[in-house]
Amino acid sequence: MKTIRLTAAQAMVRWLSVQMTEDGERFIEGVWAIFGHGNVAGLGEALHGIGDAFPTWRGQNEQTMCHTAIAYAKTMQRRRAHAVTSSIGPGATNMVTAAALAHVNRLPVLIIPGDIFANRRPDPVLQQIEDFDDGTISANDCFKPVTRYFDRITRPEHLLTCLPRALAVMTDPANCGPVCLAFCQDVQAEAYDYPESFFAPKVWRIRRPEPDPREVADVVAAIKAAKRPMIVSGGGVLYSGAEETLARFAETHNIPFVETQAGKGGLSYEDARNFGSPGVTGSACANDLAAEADLVIGVGTRFQDFTTGSWTVFSGSDRQLVSINMHGYDATKHYAIPCVGDAKSTLERISAGLGDTRFDWHDPAAREAWHETVRTVTAMPNHEGLPSDAQVIGAVQRQAQENTVAMCAAGTMPGALQVLWQSAKGGYHMEYGYSCMGYEIAGAMGVKLAAPEKEVICFIGDGSYMMANSELATAVMRRVPFTVVLTDNRGFGCINRLQVASGGAEFNNLYKDANVEVQPEIDFVAHAASMGAHAEKAADIADLEAKIAAARGRDIPSVIVIDTEAVSGTGAGGHWWQVAVPQVGGPERLEKARAEYNENVAKQHIFN
Numbered sequence: 001m002k003t004i005r006l007t008a009a010q011a012m013v014r015w016l017s018v019q020m021t022e023d024g025e026r027f028i029e030g031v032w033a034i035f036g037h038g039n040v041a042g043l044g045e046a047l048h049g050i051g052d053a054f055p056t057w058r059g060q061n062e063q064t065m066c067h068t069a070i071a072y073a074k075t076m077q078r079r080r081a082h083a084v085t086s087s088i089g090p091g092a093t094n095m096v097t098a099a100a101l102a103h104v105n106r107l108p109v110l111i112i113p114g115d116i117f118a119n120r121r122p123d124p125v126l127q128q129i130e131d132f133d134d135g136t137i138s139a140n141d142c143f144k145p146v147t148r149y150f151d152r153i154t155r156p157e158h159l160l161t162c163l164p165r166a167l168a169v170m171t172d173p174a175n176c177g178p179v180c181l182a183f184c185q186d187v188q189a190e191a192y193d194y195p196e197s198f199f200a201p202k203v204w205r206i207r208r209p210e211p212d213p214r215e216v217a218d219v220v221a222a223i224k225a226a227k228r229p230m231i232v233s234g235g236g237v238l239y240s241g242a243e244e245t246l247a248r249f250a251e252t253h254n255i256p257f258v259e260t261q262a263g264k265g266g267l268s269y270e271d272a273r274n275f276g277s278p279g280v281t282g283s284a285c286a287n288d289l290a291a292e293a294d295l296v297i298g299v300g301t302r303f304q305d306f307t308t309g310s311w312t313v314f315s316g317s318d319r320q321l322v323s324i325n326m327h328g329y330d331a332t333k334h335y336a337i338p339c340v341g342d343a344k345s346t347l348e349r350i351s352a353g354l355g356d357t358r359f360d361w362h363d364p365a366a367r368e369a370w371h372e373t374v375r376t377v378t379a380m381p382n383h384e385g386l387p388s389d390a391q392v393i394g395a396v397q398r399q400a401q402e403n404t405v406a407m408c409a410a411g412t413m414p415g416a417l418q419v420l421w422q423s424a425k426g427g428y429h430m431e432y433g434y435s436c437m438g439y440e441i442a443g444a445m446g447v448k449l450a451a452p453e454k455e456v457i458c459f460i461g462d463g464s465y466m467m468a469n470s471e472l473a474t475a476v477m478r479r480v481p482f483t484v485v486l487t488d489n490r491g492f493g494c495i496n497r498l499q500v501a502s503g504g505a506e507f508n509n510l511y512k513d514a515n516v517e518v519q520p521e522i523d524f525v526a527h528a529a530s531m532g533a534h535a536e537k538a539a540d541i542a543d544l545e546a547k548i549a550a551a552r553g554r555d556i557p558s559v560i561v562i563d564t565e566a567v568s569g570t571g572a573g574g575h576w577w578q579v580a581v582p583q584v585g586g587p588e589r590l591e592k593a594r595a596e597y598n599e600n601v602a603k604q605h606i607f608n
Helices: 008-016 041-052 064-076 094-106 137-146 156-170 185-189 213-225 235-240 243-255 284-292 343-355 364-376 389-398 412-420 438-451 462-467 469-478 493-501 522-529 540-553 588-601
Strands: 003-007 026-031 057-058 079-084 110-115 149-153 178-184 191-195 231-235 257-260 295-299 321-325 335-340 404-408 427-431 457-460 483-488 534-537 559-564
Touching: 003 008, 008 026, 008 041, 008 156, 008 178, 008 185, 008 191, 026 041, 026 064, 026 094, 041 110, 041 185, 057 469, 064 079, 064 094, 064 257, 064 427, 064 438, 064 469, 094 137, 110 137, 110 185, 137 149, 137 178, 149 156, 156 191, 178 185, 213 295, 213 321, 213 335, 213 343, 231 243, 235 243, 235 343, 235 462, 284 364, 321 343, 335 540, 364 389, 364 412, 389 412, 389 457, 389 483, 389 540, 404 412, 404 438, 412 427, 412 457, 412 493, 438 457, 438 469, 438 483, 457 462, 462 483, 483 522, 483 540, 522 534, 522 559, 540 559
Parallel strands: 026 057, 026 079, 079 110, 110 178, 149 178, 231 257, 231 295, 295 321, 321 335, 404 427, 404 457, 457 483, 483 559, 534 559
Antiparallel strands: 003 191
């Protein structure tokens, strides 16, 4: 057996550089890196040595580098990914939040934090967390509950097994998610005689598992027995590439469908059977449909509480759930009739079993009425005062092109966009599984890197911008253009509305209600410009529209700031969401909120 002597770090990057997709591209395109002790001498030198064969990109924050990688993988529909490396200690734990985000959203990212010395000679090394009862634990053990696969590399030969396991997880449509390979810093620099065959290029295929015929028969029987079926389209539809299959299925059998946050944009809003989105941030027509349905067919969805209105949306006394999903864990939730398999293949098998079965129960007029409501609440303001978030969305919508992707993450805008944004196919990117503030700007860069032909418009509130904005500088340095629409309502307007709706007093969310001596006047234009972005403030909605159009053609990010009012919600749609209200001890406003809470809890329909 021929061998080649390499450091473990050199072996890792060489192996990663030849892991290929069926299209002949690297599955892991490259690595985001912030160096520190724990990865600079080992991995840093190895990455320098391999050069463009496995490129390295510098970011500003470990968490947001991961966000960029995750958005890239989501846009690539999990068919390509990025790696991210950090030092030990705070550099590593900065990535834990991002790992949780990827885990919730079932998205692949390879996280390679430096780890403490395997030989333990300098213990405790700088930034080392010492467990008083377990000498094997380091800070990187925080990754265990938020990754799909975790390994600690304490010997150079561990790469021979851990690297293939890592890629197997990242390319598995059922178990896909983040992987953490904690790489002890002394081991990175140790040499080993690796088999030459280990570095032969390998193609990783994304399998398409067929469903069990017995489960298909169960679903076919349930649909044939139904009178009012509806479909809930989730992110699994996109990852399967099943968008057109779902459209044909809905058309063939005349079954209306709704889209979750992860599934939105899989099909055009103009599809005659697309009733928008269900649940807490759902359209009125979708929620009315859900209340009447006797069979809810989930395709690639986790049935998260926003989708189900905390299990009050699908409220028919006779309703059943069907769950088509790649993983049995998701397929069997809430006593659903499970069908484990790839969405595209499964829908084809079910459709064949249904034959010419068709339904005629949904009301197209309800859908048209909803679109009219959207046009009303997103229209140009006809009064003085600050615009609402809905009116900002309307401005962007009127300027949107066929290649526009609206993207966002947390706060007011995700709910408003789900209800109001009229998405063309592929025109929507939302991180709402983890609802992570700070994803937006880094995520916008990831979307643009994955789809350079798209116009990416990033919606972000002032609160989320304050949490994580530094990758704006990275986008400037790398000349990655996208447009940021920054709505400034002077605090956490979304959570303030939730606080009031839950019977609470306005407290500690908007700056005016915080315990501060001076109300901050933050110049977001100057801040964004200081990082090299093209930044300006829109005077009103008409000016916002003009500035969005003018941003096209720039080779750097454009940041457009607009002041908005903090009180109004979307002005349309919506549903109850379970947020616990204090049972005792509150004033009348809390007693009223608790009574409403109790009334809705009584409507929860969790079991068939």
